[in-house]
Amino acid sequence: MRDYVRHPLSKAEFNDLFEKLSNSPSDLVRDRHQVETWEDVVAHLIKHPKAMQRPIVVFGKQAVLARPAQKVESLFEA
Numbered sequence: 001m002r003d004y005v006r007h008p009l010s011k012a013e014f015n016d017l018f019e020k021l022s023n024s025p026s027d028l029v030r031d032r033h034q035v036e037t038w039e040d041v042v043a044h045l046i047k048h049p050k051a052m053q054r055p056i057v058v059f060g061k062q063a064v065l066a067r068p069a070q071k072v073e074s075l076f077e078a
Contacts (some may be wrong), residue, residue, distance in 0.1 A: 008049040020063035
């Protein structure tokens, strides 16, 4: 578990996370009208970590934005 507010992700960590998520990078931003490109998303979330949608669950090479919480189940289906 990671506290994204106290320990924001780096650009490299965001890149890794986006590769694991099936969501668009802009889906991770609570106030989406402020971002248009991947670079906008990363810059915004590094500067404003509270703007990140949470929780995000990472399991191996997959990740989900767990809203609703039942989406986590998809990580264990195979």
